[in-house]
Amino acid sequence: MTFRMRAARLEDLEALYEMAKLTGGGFTNLPPDRAALGVKLERAAAAFAREGDTLEDEQFVLVLENSATGDVRGTCQIFTQVGQQWPFYSYRMTTLTQHSQELDRTVRAEMLSLTTDLEGSSEVGGLFLHPGERAGGLGLLLARSRYLFIAMHRARFADRVIAELRGIIDDRGGSPFWDGVAGRFFGMSFQEADYFNAINGNQFIADLMPKHPVYIAMLQDSARSVIGLPHPTGRAAMRMLENEGFAAEGYVDIFDGGPTMIARTDRVKSIKEAKPANVAAIGLEKGERALVATGTLADFRACYGARQFSEDGAVSIDSRAADVLDVTPGDTVWSVER
Structure with missing residues (x-):
């Protein structure tokens, strides 16, 4: 599934x-x-x-x-x-510290403040x-x-x-x-x-x-x-x-x-490691396991998949992820390592 x-x-x-x-x-x-x-x-x-x-x-x-x-x-x-x-x-949660010189005692009271x-x-x-x-x-x-x-x-x-x-x-x-x-x-x-x-x-x-x-x-x-x-x-x-x-x-x-x-x-x-890239090819058999997403706002969709970046920054993904996300070569996807 x-x-x-x-x-x-x-x-x-x-x-x-x-x-x-x-x-x-x-x-x-x-x-x-x-x-x-x-x-x-x-x-x-x-x-x-x-x-x-x-x-x-x-x-x-x-x-x-x-x-x-x-x-x-x-x-x-x-x-x-x-x-x-x-x-x-x-x-x-905060701490209030109070000290008594007469008793030579320090008391730390933990409190909950709204x-x-x-x-x-x-x-x-x-x-x-x-x-x-x-x-x-x-x-x-x-x-x-x-x-x-x-x-x-x-x-x-x-x-x-x-x-x-x-x-x-x-x-x-x-x-x-x-x-x-x-x-x-x-x-x-x-x-x-x-x-x-x-x-x-x-x-x-x-x-x-x-x-x-x-x-x-x-x-x-x-x-x-x-x-x-x-x-x-x-x-x-x-x-x-x-x-x-x-x-x-x-x-x-x-x-x-x-x-x-x-x-x-x-x-x-x-968020820090998420990368956008254009899809260069579909049908990757082996690659890095990743979360892959595409679309903006109401068209957003994401799934697990495999990815592999090329030297020019484009990405190849597996066929199943491409089908689930309904993406084709040239589309933009965002991904992060799984």
């Missing part, structure tokens, strides 16, 4: 809804709500249709498609500039791969195709990019972090708050969240122990982000305490 990434379309709504029901909660960017998903697809359609080359507040949705059957088996999203419609809140430091960043998120397809490197194709898209449309993205990883969710679908921190002020469960945020935005956080720092030592053990930890299913995603140059810098999600990874956009490995 051969898979390709492509721009999402309005008719992908039902496929996205069916996948959203499989997430298990905590996926704010992929809520199991047809109306909310429809708004996302409409917003993405407007972003794909805009031809300007400037940074605006936009959202792109990509899907993973079985090129033989047309079935949608995964999705991911890219936000060009977060925190424009409403504040983009995070907790930042912040909007990351406003204006681009964000990669909403990544979900159908449980039946979690093999063959498809998760890597989903994740890295976003960076090829950014490289191919660089002017429409910010100079910093972030990725929020889902935090620890317990067996009942709750969040120990939410129960120990924000849940005390909102009178609603994690599932209720997560769903409300996905559908209505997070202005309610600004309205009700206390603005003073939270001393971590005063939290119950169950909440303290999960701060900055990714959900077990997100550990591989965290390693992939680290391999791309992302790092955890002390920011965590206000809902579940999961880590926020941060990178300079032009230093992300798959």
Whole structure:
């Protein structure tokens, strides 16, 4: 089977809804709500249709498609500039050091401070791969195709990019972090708050969240122990982000305490190393394994393939990738080593 990434379309709504029901909660960017998903697809359609080359507040949705059957088996999203419609809140872990000469004792208190430091960043998120397809490197194709898209449309993205990883969710679908921190002020469960945020935005956080720092030592053990930890299913995603140059810098999600990874956009490995080239020949039998992409905006598509550069900078690719991407000699493709 051969898979390709492509721009999402309005008719992908039902496929996205069916996948959203499989997430298990905590996926704010992929809520199991047809109306909310429809708004996302409409917003993405407007972003794909805009031809300007400037940074605006936009959202792109990509899907993973079985090129033989047309079935949608995964999705991911890219936000060009977060925190424009409403504040983009995070907790930042900080340390306050105090010293008593009388006691000859130094105390370091770790705190969580509510912040909007990351406003204006681009964000990669909403990544979900159908449980039946979690093999063959498809998760890597989903994740890295976003960076090829950014490289191919660089002017429409910010100079910093972030990725929020889902935090620890317990067996009942709750969040120990939410129960120990924000849940005390909102009178609603994690599932209720997560769903409300996905559908209505997070202005309610600004309205009700206390603005003073939270001393971590005063939290119950169950909440303290999960701060900055990714959900077990997100550990591989965290390693992939680290391999791309992302790092955890002390920011965590206000809902579940999961880590926020941060990178300079032009230093992300798959963006920095992405190369455009004209296709010189098709039918390469042996070559370097790569991610190959072509098309702009709504015509974007990407897949795994093989490539080989010639001395003049042109590239040859394998027949399967050419078929999946629908490219012919003379077309331009972008690629990065797999």
